[in-house]
Amino acid sequence: MDPLPVRSRFRLVTLFFTLMLFLSSASVSACTIFAVTPGASEDGTMYLGHTNDGVGTDWRNIDDISVTYIPAADHPAGAKRAVLFDPDSGSDAAGNKGGDASEWVLGSIDQVPHTYGYYTASYGMMNEHQLLSAECTDYARIQLDAEEGRRIFYSSELSNVALERCRTAREAIELTGALIETYGYYGTGETLIFADPEEAWVIEICCSPTGTGGLWVAERIPDGEVFVAGNEFRIRTVREGDPEMLYARNLFAVTEEYGLWSPSDGAFDWLEVTSYGEYSHPYYSLMRVWSIQNRLAPSLNLSPYVEGSYTDALPFTIAPDRLVNLTTALSLFRDHYEGTDFDLTGGIAAGPFGNPYRSLGPADAHTDFQNGSFIEVRAGANPRPVSAIFCSYSYVAEARSDLPDPVGGVLWFGPAVAYETVYAPIYAGSESLSRSYTTGARTVYDPDAAYWTFASVTNWAMLRYDAMIEDIRSKQTELEAGSIERVRQTDAEAADLIAKGDEAAARRLLTNVTVARGDEIIEEWQNLSGTLIVKYANGLITDPLTGAVDEPGYPAWWYQAAGYQYGPRVYDLEDLRATEGLNYTGRSVWVQKNASFEEILELI
Structure with missing residues (x-):
């Protein structure tokens, strides 16, 4: 008999995992993803979008900024398919390979007679049969390192294997779930979307407290709806017996055994059971979800302000006010919150010329900022835009049934x-x-x-x-x-x-x-x-055709904010700097050369 009660065991397990999280460091993709189902698009197209906002090498052991084409292939009986380690599976410090793997190959699975051709980078993107995939990283309570023969799959290789072997989204979901349960899962929590020309599914994944297998749940995106995610689990209530939902066979048993959930708690809320929610700081994830939902369905009057990570104010999916076309789909990642309270093109931080990008600091890091009891209130965190300066690449894939x-x-x-x-x-x-x-x-x-x-x-x-x-x-x-x-x-x-x-x-x-x-x-x-x-060289604006040069200077508000009104415009600089409350007006005045400072001050 186990000498410790279940709740005590869970507390120890949680402490162990928390320590591992604080001690681990590696690069992680902090991505934004969406799916527009055929019924939500103008011409019945399925759209799937992904930004790969990571830094560092990926499962290919190369920088995650290029595309790889994997051709279709036939394989002999008894062949094996190697499963590769992904250094982007841990926390956020760029360049650390992490994990316990002694080499890049973590293990192998039985190969199939024929694999499909597909395009991949950090994650699988599209195969020759119009099966699409997109990914974002999520914060999970339990995040374990890779271990050969015990936990060999991360989301990158799961997406690749699915594109190699599957033609439909549902096939991809079922295969992914089976691989997790059979071969084990390591690393961060993850959201994957698989879509074909007809339907799209979301699968969310995290490590199991047992140390083997993994926890996962999948939900079908209703046709006519749009799904958005950004580094936080989006599936909520797990509904037993619902044909629109699939999940790990031992999901309820394991989470109950390890004190993560009890039937007395009521409905099984996937987000609350497996995660603390936001990935880096408040609104890091939810603001991006709100922004895309609000842009597509302003009639819903969704508020960007929420009470916490577990809010249900932002629905799982939304129906767009207008059917989405390709031009709109390509625009969804081009967003710095322009025209909202969070507009990154305005304010002193954007500088004089509306620069929407911010230099990253410690407050922006993907280190754990909350747990079951505490939340770290960080000084200096910036809003996380949909279009992030650290983006490696993004794509919008389309699948068309006609x-x-x-x-x-x-x-x-x-x-x-x-x-x-x-x-x-x-x-x-x-x-x-x-x-x-x-x-x-x-x-x-x-x-x-x-x-x-x-x-x-x-x-x-x-x-x-x-x-x-x-x-x-x-x-x-x-x-x-x-x-x-x-x-x-x-x-x-x-x-x-x-x-x-x-x-x-x-x-x-x-x-x-x-x-x-x-x-x-x-x-x-x-x-x-x-x-x-x-x-635009040298602070000038030069017409390359005519050679005409403009010296535009700075906007008036910037001169005021920068203290320009105290610049070298009079010889009595000490008196000028000692004058309080002098505002920049942009107005020039003429004065007598022998005018006193007091006389000049009356005019300026």
């Missing part, structure tokens, strides 16, 4: 920061893509790498954001509109080839368009980068 799989699936991939990126189309039937999108590292500047092509523009724009963003938006709109038109033309050509029985020719067409359009976008953005450098 087109053959190689044509219907399109991954609109955007390197670096979402607000200033250009989404390039990658077809599900394409077997290659522009080389710029497959290379690059944050530690080595490469002007031809897609990441650095876009990151350089964002960083330069921060010098005079309010002006440069207009140039960026103009070119961004032009390029994406051109890509949308190119895709629509290619859709028809490729679908016609497939209808005539020539899928090989269709795939060549889709590959050529994918590669060529990627190359074109990179070239156009490199040209824009040069234009912006010339136009």
